[in-house]
Amino acid sequence: MAFVMKCGGSTLAALPDAFFGDLRDLQESGAQPVIVHGGGPAINETLGQLGIESRFEGGLRVTDEPTLEVVEMVLAGRINKQIVRRLQQSGAKALGLSGTDGRLIEAKPVANADVVGLVGDVTGVNAELIQGIVALGYLPVIAPIGIDAAGQRYNINADTAAGAVASHLGVATMIVVTDVPGIMRTVDGEKQVLPQVSFAQIEAMIASGEIYGGMIPKVRAAMACLTGDVREVLIVDGAAPRVLSRAVNEGNLGTRIVRE
Numbered sequence: 001m002a003f004v005m006k007c008g009g010s011t012l013a014a015l016p017d018a019f020f021g022d023l024r025d026l027q028e029s030g031a032q033p034v035i036v037h038g039g040g041p042a043i044n045e046t047l048g049q050l051g052i053e054s055r056f057e058g059g060l061r062v063t064d065e066p067t068l069e070v071v072e073m074v075l076a077g078r079i080n081k082q083i084v085r086r087l088q089q090s091g092a093k094a095l096g097l098s099g100t101d102g103r104l105i106e107a108k109p110v111a112n113a114d115v116v117g118l119v120g121d122v123t124g125v126n127a128e129l130i131q132g133i134v135a136l137g138y139l140p141v142i143a144p145i146g147i148d149a150a151g152q153r154y155n156i157n158a159d160t161a162a163g164a165v166a167s168h169l170g171v172a173t174m175i176v177v178t179d180v181p182g183i184m185r186t187v188d189g190e191k192q193v194l195p196q197v198s199f200a201q202i203e204a205m206i207a208s209g210e211i212y213g214g215m216i217p218k219v220r221a222a223m224a225c226l227t228g229d230v231r232e233v234l235i236v237d238g239a240a241p242r243v244l245s246r247a248v249n250e251g252n253l254g255t256r257i258v259r260e
């Protein structure tokens with residue numbers, strides 16, 4: 001029972017060892033996790049250190065050549081290897097790759113490339129390569145950099161990349177691990193987690209501003225991947241104890257988005 005887990009940069013640094021132990025247990029029990037990770041805050045940090053200004057348009061980082069150089073360095077280098085090391089420390093077998101390795105993530109420029117630059121949409125995923133790595137007993141850890149036929153690389157939002165990997169692999173579940181307990185709504189001045197949301201509710205919450213910023217690419221990626229084999233997307237908090245095994249085995253935490 002394979003599943004794709006997207007791990008956001010918002011929560012990566014704070015994830016406890018137990019989170020990786022949980023992944024090891026799931027791998028050992030035959031659950032076949034595949035990880036796609038982000039790293040937005042770490043990219044911001046390095047861009048800042050290098051004095052490169054950065055901004056977002058509609059949730060996507062405006063990416064020119066020097067920015068892309070840093071995005072690849074941070075995601076495919078520092079963050080990807082950090083996750084692989086932590087998994088290995090927990091006793092899991094992990095293999096880190098960027099979306100350019102083995103043409104794992106094929107991409108094309110996004111529709112508004114004139115505004116955001118070298119940002120990609122996924123056109124294909126080398127599912128055979130991922131399945132081969134899983135069959136060897138390794139947990140694939142994928143950085144969201146894409147490549148086109150001409151060899152041009154692209155910066156891809158990690159939620160978008162994870163949704164595309166889930167679709168192309170044909171897994172039933174995608175789990176989005178972030179720094180909030182799910183999609184929240186304020187009712188009578190009190191913040192509540194929505195256990196389930198419909199596509200219509202999502203659109204209404206985006207329109208009203210109740211879903212904003214980094215949550216927008218998550219819900220868009222969720223709705224986009226809930227078309228083929230993918231049956232559910234769970235948005236959960238990385239800091240919650242045993243969050244992954246509870247999501248996989250019980251399913252009743254965070255916010256669930258299902259196919260309509």
Ligand SMILES: Nc1ncnc2c1ncn2[C@@H]1O[C@H](COP(=O)(O)OP(=O)(O)O)[C@@H](O)[C@H]1O
Binds near residue numbers: 039178214
């Ligand atoms: N309705 C909402 N419920 C919960 N979080 C929301 C909502 N709308 C926007 N957000 C924001 O989305 C953030 C998660 O997105 P982001 O920071 O991009 O995380 P990640 O790095 O995990 O992708 C939350 O920390 C919160 O600030």
Ligand SMILES: CC(=O)N[C@@H](CCC(=O)OP(=O)(O)O)C(=O)O
Binds near residue numbers: 038040041
């Ligand atoms: C095009 C685009 O915006 N790419 C993202 C890739 C990393 C990412 O998505 O990281 P999080 O999951 O931590 O947000 C970026 O440059 O920040």
